[in-house]
Structures are given as C-alpha cells and as structure tokens.
Amino acid sequence: xxxxxxxxxxxxxxxxxxxxxxxxxxxxxxxxxxxxxxxxxxxxxxxxxxxxxxxxxxxxxxxxxxxxxxxxxxxxxxxxxxxxxxxxxxxxxxxxxxxxxxxxxxxxxxxxxxxxxxxxxxxxxxxxxxxxxxxxxxxxxxxxxxxxxxxxxxxxxxxxxxxxxxxxxxxxxxxxxxxxxxxxxxxxxxxxxxxxxxxxxxxxxxxxxxxxxx
Numbered sequence: 003x004x005x006x007x008x009x010x011x012x013x014x015x016x017x018x019x020x021x022x023x024x025x026x027x028x029x030x031x032x033x034x035x036x037x038x039x040x041x042x043x044x045x046x047x048x049x050x051x052x053x054x055x056x057x058x059x060x061x062x063x064x065x066x067x068x069x070x071x072x073x074x075x076x077x078x079x080x081x082x083x084x085x086x087x088x089x090x091x092x093x094x095x096x097x098x099x100x101x102x103x104x105x106x107x108x109x110x111x112x113x114x115x116x117x118x119x120x121x122x123x124x125x126x127x128x129x130x131x132x133x134x135x136x137x138x139x140x141x142x143x144x145x146x147x148x149x150x151x152x153x154x155x156x157x158x159x160x161x162x163x164x165x166x167x168x169x170x171x172x173x174x175x176x177x178x179x180x181x182x183x184x185x186x187x188x189x190x191x192x193x194x195x196x197x198x199x200x201x202x203x204x205x206x207x208x209x210x211x212x213x214x215x216x
Contacts, residue, residue: 003060004016004018004029004032004037004039004058005032005037007056007058008034008036008037011056014036014055014056015036015037015038016036016037016038017038017039017040018037018038018039018040019039019040019041019042019044019047020039020041020042020062021041021042021043021044022041023041026039026040026041044059044062044063044066044072045066045072047075048075048079049079050079051078051079052078052079052080052081052082052084053079053081054079054080054081054084055080055081055084055085056080056084056085056086056087057076057079057080057084057085057086057087058087059076059086059087059088059089060089061089061090061091061165062090063088063090064090064091064092064121064124065121069125070125070129070130070133073086073133073134073137074137077134077137077138077139077212077214080214081214082214082215082216083213083214083215083216084213084214085211085212085213085214086134086139086210086211086212086213086214087209087210087211087212088130088208088209088210088211089207089208089209090124090207090208091124091165091166091205091206091207091208092124092126092145092206092207092208093204093205093206093207094121094123094124096204096205096206097190097193097194098158098161098162098166098190098193098194098203099121099166101186101189101190101193102119102162102166102167102170102186103119103120105182105185105186105189106118106119106170106182107119110178111174111178111182114173114174114175114178115170115173115174115182118169118170118172118173119169119170121166124208125208126145126208127143127144127145127208127209127210128143130143130208130210130212131143131210134210134212137212137214138214138215139212139213139214139215140212140213140215141210141211141212142210142211142212143208143209143210143211144208144209145206145207145208145209146206146207146209147204147205147206147207148204148205148206148207149202149203149204149205150202150203150204150205151199151200151201151202151203152200152201152202152203153200153201155196156187156190156191157194157196157200157201157203158190158191158193158194158201158203159183159186159187159190159191161203162190163183167186170182171183
C-alpha cells in the first residue's frame with residue numbers, strides 16, 4: 003500500500019515506517035528514488051513542524067492503546083492544508099478475536115499467550131472527530147463492515163494468523179503452537195462455517211480523514 007502512494011502522487015517523496023525489521027526488510031525490494039523505508043516506532047516518530055503534506059496510517063494505530071495522544075503531533079507535522087488519513091480494524095468483539103482471547107487465557111497457553119491476546123478498545127469515528135477537530139482539522143470519520151469471502155480450508159484461521167493472532171502464535175513455544183492452532187482453527191470453523199461460495203468473514207474497519215486548517 004505504501005508503494006501505491008508513489009503512484010498516487012508522482013511528484014512526492016514517500017517514507018514508510020514500521021517497527022518490524024522483517025516487514026521493512028521485505029519492503030526494501032520496492033524502494034526507489036522516491037520511496038524509502040525505515041524501522042521506527044510510530045510513538046517516537048517526529049518531523050519538523052509543517053513539513054509533511056500527507057500522513058497515512060494503515061492498520062497500525064490499533065496496536066497502541068494511547069494512540070489518540072499521538073494525533074496532535076501528527077497534525078503539527080502537517081503543512082497548512084495537509085491531510086491525515088487513518089484506518090484501523092475495529093473487530094475486537096468479533097468471534098475471531100473473542101475466541102482467541104478465551105483460548106489464550108486457558109492452560110497450557112496462558113502463561114505465554116494471555117497478555118499477547120489482550121487489546122485495548124479502539125476509538126470509534128466520533129472519538130476521532132472530537133480529537134482531530136480539537137486540533138483545528140476538518141474531519142470525516144466513518145466505519146464500514148466488509149463481508150470478506152475467503153476460500154480454502156481453515157480460511158479464517160489463515161487470515162488471522164497473519165494479523166490479530168500473530169502475536170499470540172509468536173509467543174507460544176514450538177511444542178504448543180501447533181496444538182493451539184488446531185484448537186483455535188476448530189473453534190473458528192464452528193463460528194465461521196464454510197459455505198458453498200466460501201467462508202464469510204465480516205470485518206469492521208474504522209476510518210478518519212482530517213485536513214489541517216490553513
């Protein structure tokens with residue numbers, strides 16, 4: 003997605019920041035004259051005041067419980083008239099996540115995985131409107147539930163293994179990971195039964211787009 007911003011704004015220089023060295027290493031193959039990547043913690047990211055045209059945060063801020071506190075710093079970095087765009091998943095109450103938390107809190111997994119399964123409640127659209135309006139922005143915020151149609155066996159398990167379940171699976175020792183996946187996958191198959199057309203995964207996402215005042 004970061005690389006697509008270069009296509010969207012052919013005259014821009016784009017910097018992608020992620021806290022995962024593995025993610026940045028994988029992204030480097032896309033780097034070029036106008037696109038670069040670096041390892042960094044978004045909580046510590048800074049830029050000169052009024053030096054950035056656009057900030058895009060995609061599926062990042064929900065990992066940071068206090069992320070509303072970061073928004074004033076993002077707005078300060080924007081030039082007058084600049085834009086901030088945010089997308090976060092808002093499906094923490096979905097069966098995929100509720101089952102994950104419940105299973106990670108049972109033995110023999112709890113000592114390794116319980117804390118990794120817990121996530122703070124994410125802000126809703128109204129909270130983004132309030133926080134960014136207070137910084138002098140014009141804000142449009144909304145939520146959408148996408149109905150993803152997934153194909154293959156254990157489709158929801160394969161989906162969440164790369165997203166919400168990843169910290170839990172990484173925290174488990176090798177001898178327990180396969181066992182956890184089997185139990186988790188069986189319960190997901192009950193919650194999301196496979197249909198002739200595939201497996202339906204409703205997925206709520208929250209969006210906020212804000213323009214800084216001139």
